[in-house]
Amino acid sequence: MKNTYFDLIEQSFYFPQEGFDLQNDNLTFHGVSLKHLIEKHGTPFRFIYLPKIGAQIKKTRNLFNRAIKNSGYQGKYHFCYCTKCNHFYHVIQEALKHKVNLETSSEFDIDLILKLYQKKKIDKKRIIVHNGYKTNEYLQKIIQLQEAGFENSIIILDSIYEYHRLAKLRTKHVVKIGLRMAINEEAQSAYYTSRLGISPNAIIDFFKAEIKDNKKFELKMLHFFVDSGIKDTLYYWGEFQKALKLYVELKKESEKLDSFNLGGGFPIRNHLGFEYNYEYMINEIIKNIKDACTRENVIEPNIFTEFGKYTVGESGAIIFEVLEQKQQNDTETWYIINNSLMNTIPDAWSIHEKFILLPINKWNNEYGRVNIGGISCDHSDYYNSEDLNQEVLLPKFSDDDKEPLYLGFFHTGAYQDSISGYGGIKHCLIPSPKHVIIDRDEKGNIVDHVYREEQSANEMFNILGYNIK
Numbered sequence: 001m002k003n004t005y006f007d008l009i010e011q012s013f014y015f016p017q018e019g020f021d022l023q024n025d026n027l028t029f030h031g032v033s034l035k036h037l038i039e040k041h042g043t044p045f046r047f048i049y050l051p052k053i054g055a056q057i058k059k060t061r062n063l064f065n066r067a068i069k070n071s072g073y074q075g076k077y078h079f080c081y082c083t084k085c086n087h088f089y090h091v092i093q094e095a096l097k098h099k100v101n102l103e104t105s106s107e108f109d110i111d112l113i114l115k116l117y118q119k120k121k122i123d124k125k126r127i128i129v130h131n132g133y134k135t136n137e138y139l140q141k142i143i144q145l146q147e148a149g150f151e152n153s154i155i156i157l158d159s160i161y162e163y164h165r166l167a168k169l170r171t172k173h174v175v176k177i178g179l180r181m182a183i184n185e186e187a188q189s190a191y192y193t194s195r196l197g198i199s200p201n202a203i204i205d206f207f208k209a210e211i212k213d214n215k216k217f218e219l220k221m222l223h224f225f226v227d228s229g230i231k232d233t234l235y236y237w238g239e240f241q242k243a244l245k246l247y248v249e250l251k252k253e254s255e256k257l258d259s260f261n262l263g264g265g266f267p268i269r270n271h272l273g274f275e276y277n278y279e280y281m282i283n284e285i286i287k288n289i290k291d292a293c294t295r296e297n298v299i300e301p302n303i304f305t306e307f308g309k310y311t312v313g314e315s316g317a318i319i320f321e322v323l324e325q326k327q328q329n330d331t332e333t334w335y336i337i338n339n340s341l342m343n344t345i346p347d348a349w350s351i352h353e354k355f356i357l358l359p360i361n362k363w364n365n366e367y368g369r370v371n372i373g374g375i376s377c378d379h380s381d382y383y384n385s386e387d388l389n390q391e392v393l394l395p396k397f398s399d400d401d402k403e404p405l406y407l408g409f410f411h412t413g414a415y416q417d418s419i420s421g422y423g424g425i426k427h428c429l430i431p432s433p434k435h436v437i438i439d440r441d442e443k444g445n446i447v448d449h450v451y452r453e454e455q456s457a458n459e460m461f462n463i464l465g466y467n468i469k
Helices: 005-012 034-041 051-071 089-096 107-118 136-147 160-167 200-211 234-253 278-296 309-315 346-350 416-420 457-464
Strands: 020-023 026-029 045-049 077-082 101-104 128-130 153-157 175-180 217-223 259-261 302-306 316-327 333-337 356-359 367-373 392-395 406-410 434-440 446-452
Touching: 005 392, 026 034, 026 406, 034 045, 034 316, 034 406, 034 434, 034 446, 045 309, 051 077, 051 089, 051 278, 051 302, 051 309, 077 309, 089 107, 089 309, 101 107, 107 136, 128 136, 136 153, 136 160, 136 175, 153 160, 153 217, 160 175, 160 200, 175 200, 200 217, 200 234, 217 234, 234 259, 234 278, 278 302, 309 316, 346 416, 356 392
Parallel strands: 045 434, 077 101, 077 302, 101 128, 128 153, 153 175, 175 217, 217 259, 259 302, 333 367
Antiparallel strands: 020 026, 045 316, 316 333, 316 406, 356 406, 367 392, 434 446
């Protein structure tokens, strides 16, 4: 009896499952033939499947709005997209088709907002939430944005020092602000309290002393964010309840305060056995906020989320070809792929982030344990199944096979391009791969086009100064 790779997946997970299926023994992604893309574009290439972005937004918005309706909750839900997760125009444009609000994190994001306005992708009524450390330049650009008529621009103050610098700036209109609450980190963290935000013990006194009677400012939002994500754990609910209690206390002091921002943190699928009950978590969030406000007789707030990775992460993938298999000893086999893993999916190298790894072809071959290595000269340029040096299970193949083995890393749509410095200089001068955009037309047919070809040597030499006369 032959133990094929297909047998392994079918016995280990529910398969086919959302996004993944087989067609003529080759893997498809949301109905897209990856074999066809390989034949058309070659390898390596990364792609973004735009319809998945809208699907994530609709899913979350529907779950929140259903929970709000079923519980008789009085506030509204607002979905914000975090531009830092993926700044590409085609990605943000797709999100904006679904009327998302936006979150910024640096002064240069303000230029991006203005560029979107110039292209008529947003109007001045769009809610813009400004997070991140506020340099003087960042604060000035936000004020300029507000003075230009962006009436729903909200500055989330990360420290009391930011407030004092903001207070010195001249403004024609009332400045809408939010306060970010600092959280205690999980026990295994390198530090106890997050550097981001203001201590919850100081916020009430700070509000009373500086903001409450100051006609220049209007407090609209309390913001908190748990770095490890929105999870059904004692730690998360403890920080959530702390923030909720603070909101209720603040609301009693501030008539204009009307929004509670959960930040980001919904997880995405990083393996085929992933399980997460989004509906349960959303219902619990709504229930807890409603119960706390009812007990204290305060108006229920509007709820904001800032989903970046959750919005775009599952829309991206990168496809490689296995160039060679190397048997380094009696037990270790290496599959060498045709680019650098450190360069293309840096989170896998830097923070041991895991992605869904699947072969595109050879599903009917027997499988074995292998290590995957990139073509850079760095010994850390590899991928494994866990934080420790554990191998992955993939189809075996013969060096005499007419067709090479192709591998796909899926759900890589968030952060990887920005962290690796898309189009810039890479380790060992290994170029950024071809970038393909996939969409569907009005009839539902798949359409794809090349956004950018593989980076050339000359492009890198331009950056490095070799072409300067």
